[in-house]
Amino acid sequence: xxxxxxxxxxxxxxxxxxxxxxxxxxxxxxxxxxxxxxxxxxxxxxxxxxxxxxxxxxxxxxxxxxxxxxxxxxxxxxxxxxxxxxxxxxxxxxxxxxxxxxxxxxxxxxxx
Amino acid sequence: xxxxxxxxxxxxxxxxxxxxxxxxxxxxxxxxxxxxxxxxxxxxxxxxxxxxxxxxxxxxxxxxxxxxxxxxxxxxxxxxxxxxxxxxxxxxxxxxxxxxxxxxxxxxxxxx
Numbered sequence: 562x563x564x565x566x567x568x569x570x571x572x573x574x575x576x577x578x579x580x581x582x583x584x585x586x587x588x589x590x591x592x593x594x595x596x597x598x599x600x601x602x603x604x605x606x607x608x609x610x611x612x613x614x615x616x617x618x619x620x621x622x623x624x625x626x627x628x629x630x631x632x633x634x635x636x637x638x639x640x641x642x643x644x645x646x647x648x649x650x651x652x653x654x655x656x657x658x659x660x661x662x663x664x665x666x667x668x669x670x671x672x673x
Numbered sequence: 674x675x676x677x678x679x680x681x682x683x684x685x686x687x688x689x690x691x692x693x694x695x696x697x698x699x700x701x702x703x704x705x706x707x708x709x710x711x712x713x714x715x716x717x718x719x720x721x722x723x724x725x726x727x728x729x730x731x732x733x734x735x736x737x738x739x740x741x742x743x744x745x746x747x748x749x750x751x752x753x754x755x756x757x758x759x760x761x762x763x764x765x766x767x768x769x770x771x772x773x774x775x776x777x778x779x780x781x782x783x784x785x
Contacts, residue, residue, distance in 0.1 A: 567715075595773070604677070604764055604776035605716065650715050660706065660729065661774060663715030 564588050565653050567664025574671050580638040582667045584651035587632065591662075592655035596625065596636050599648045599666075608649070609636070641671045675699070677777035679765050685783045686755055694750040694780045698767030705748050706774060707740055708764040716764050716776075722748060755784045 566585045574580045586594075593612055597605035611618045611625040611634065618625045624637040638645055648668050652661040678697040686692050698705050704723055708716035718732040722742045730740070737755075742748040752759055762781050766774040 597776075602778070604766075604778045607773060607775065610773070652715075659704070660718040660721055660732070661708075661716070663717070666713070666715050 564662045565651060565664045567651050567667060569667060570665070571668040572670070574641045574669065576641065576643060576671055576673050578641050578671075580636075580641045580645070580669055580671070582636045582649050582651070582669070583633065584635065584664050585631075585633045586653050586662075588653070588655075588662075589632070590655050591653040593653070594625070594627065594634050595652050595661070596623075597650045597652060597663075599650065605650060638669075641669075643671045643673050645669060646671050677765055677767050677775055679763075679777040679780050681780060682778065683781045683783075685785065687785050688755060688757060690755050690784075692752050692755055692782065694752075694763050694782070696748045696750070696765030696767075696777060698746065698748070698765070699769075699775055702767035702769050702775075703745070704768045704774075705742060706766040706768075707748070707750050708766065708776075710762045710764055710779070712761075719750070719763075752782075755782075757784050760784045 595610035596608045598608045599605045609620050609623045613629045622639045627634045648666045650666045651664045654661050680695045707719040710716045720740050721729040725745045737753045740750045762779040764779045766776045768774045
């Protein structure tokens with residue numbers, strides 16, 4: 562049972578465009594939703610995270626939108642840059658479930 | 674400060690051999706996690722330590738896998754009688770609180 566579903570699997574965006582990655586979860590006990598960025602040969606790096614008490618969180622060009630009733634959350638990358646090209650993972654954890662459950666990842670390519 | 678470090682960065686072994694993978698967490702982080710990441714997938718939880726004890730080892734795939742953290746800092750993941758299906762990137766993460774996990778670069782294990 563895949564508890565966190567992520568889409569799309571891959572995404573190609575032009576420089577300056579908006580990249581949008583979506584995730585949906587099933588476990589209502591989840592209460593912390595981080596996004597990780599991973600470059601080839603590197604470990605995942607925390608990008609931004611949100612708790613369900615807010616519907617949106619913005620840090621620089623990165624925004625998480627959260628819809629608790631739909632059990633969905635998304636990452637928006639504004640003014641996408643070639644340096645943003647990486648694999649992005651959504652994840653979830655919560656309650657006594659400290660372990661992160663990851664989506665399958667989205668390979669983002671930003672063309673110059 | 675220094676991040677999570679893992680050694681070796683790459684390990685090639687033959688089927689049936691024993692391997693040890695090491696993780697040095699961020700100083701002061703009491704929680705330590707091991708994940709396994711197969712090609713094209715998100716990380717999957719293996720085991721969680723709080724201090725010296727394994728609080729949750731439910732993600733270990735079978736009894737060939739074992740991990741220790743004897744002094745509450747460095748951890749070693751041990752795999753006996755390796756199989757080709759064990760080939761993956763093994764990631765270690767540490768955290769101070771129950772949410773924000775910081776990942777190391779991983780050890781790429783290849784079983785021939």
